[in-house]
Amino acid sequence: MMQVIDMKKQSPADMARRFSVAPMMDWTTRDYRAFARTLTKRALLYTEMVTTGAVLHGSPRERFLGYSEVEHPIALQLGGSDAGELAECAAIAQAWGYDEVNLNVGCPSDRVQNNMIGACLMGHPEKVAAAVKAMQAAVSIPVTVKCRIGIDDQDEDADLARFIDIVASAGCEVFTVHARKAWLQGLSPKENRDIPPLNYPRVHRLKQSHPELHIGINGGIKTLAECQAQLEQVDSVMVGREAYQNPWLLAGVDEQLFGEPGPVRTRLEAATAFRPYIQQRLDEGAKLNHITRHLLGLFQGCPGGRRFRRHLSEHAHKEGAGLRLFDDALDLVREPEFEAEPLDEQTNRQPVT
Structure with a gap:
C-alpha cells in the first residue's frame, strides 16, 4: 500500500x-x-x-x-x-x-x-x-x-x-x-x-x-x-x-x-548539547526566555521538573539572564535512571500551561 x-x-x-x-x-x-x-x-x-x-x-x-x-x-x-x-x-x-x-x-x-x-x-x-x-x-x-x-x-x-x-x-x-x-x-x-x-x-x-x-x-x-x-x-x-x-x-x-540511533539518551544530555546554541543566540542579542520557553516541557515527569520550569519562567526574562541561569535550572532536576532511554508511552503527561 x-x-x-x-x-x-x-x-x-x-x-x-x-x-x-x-x-x-x-x-x-x-x-x-x-x-x-x-x-x-x-x-x-x-x-x-x-x-x-x-x-x-x-x-x-x-x-x-x-x-x-x-x-x-x-x-x-x-x-x-x-x-x-x-x-x-x-x-x-x-x-x-x-x-x-x-x-x-x-x-x-x-x-x-x-x-x-x-x-x-x-x-x-x-x-x-x-x-x-x-x-x-x-x-x-x-x-x-x-x-x-x-x-x-x-x-x-x-x-x-x-x-x-x-x-x-x-x-x-x-x-x-x-x-x-x-x-x-x-x-x-x-x-x-x-x-x-x-x-x-x-x-x-x-x-x-x-x-x-x-x-x-x-x-x-x-x-x-x-x-x-x-x-x-x-x-x-x-x-x-x-x-x-x-x-x-x-x-x-x-x-x-x-531504525537509527538517536543523538541523545537522556534529557540532561539534550539540554547540555543545546548550551552552545543558547550562548550563540545570546551573543547575537536574543533574550534567554525567548529560547528557553521551548524547553519548559522537557523534564515533565522527572523529579525537579516543575522547579526547572518555574525557575526559567520566573527568571529567564530578567535583564542579564544568561547561560548560568539555565545551568542553575538544570541543577534542580534529577533524571531517573529508568527514563534514560526514550519512551513512547506519554499519554499521561499533561500539556505545559
Missing part, C-alpha cells in the same frame, strides 16, 4: 518525511527547531507559516527566513494564494537553502482567510492547483500541500477527493492531511484543533484510492506507538502540539521510526 519511491531521486525532505513536526505559529521558531535537532536528526522540521507578503516585503528577510544549518532537513511553509507571488517566494526559499516548500491550505484563522490564505483555499482547488504548478516551475525542491479533510459543510468524501484530484493533476505528489474539518464560521482556531472530530479512516481511504501519491496524516497523534500504527495505513505522520509540549517524544523518533 505504501508509496514506492526511487531512492536515487529522493530529496533530503523526502527521506525525512516519514515523521515530521507540524508548522505551528509562535511555537516552531528557529530556536525550537534547533532544540528539536538535539533530540532527532531524522525528522523533517517545518517553520511557522510565513505569508508571501512577509517573504517579499518584510525587512530584514532574515527575521522571517533565517535558520541555522543544524535544522536541516527543514521545510518552509508559505501562506498565500497568488500563484505568481508563491512562485517567487518558493524560489527565494530554495535560494535560502530550504529542503522543501509547503503551501498552507489548513489554517482556520479568520485573520488569514480574509486574505485567501489557509483552509479557505479548500473551497478553491483550481487556485491551489495553479499555485502549485507555478511554484513547481520555479524550483527543483519538493512543493507540498498541507490541508484538512474539508471545510464547513463540504462532504468529507466527495469534496476532499475532488480537491486532491485537481491539485494532484497540477503536479503535487505530497499531501499531509489534518484529519479534521475546519469550521471557518463559528469556531476559533483553538476550537478547530479539538472540536471537529478526527476522521483517520478518511485519510486512510485517501491513500488507498491514491497509491501513487504520498499521503501523510496529522491531528491528535500523541505517541510513537500511534505513529507506527498510522504508518501501516499512510506514508508519513506529522505530530504537532505533542512534539512541542512533550519534546522528549522526539528522542525516540530516529530509533523507533527510522
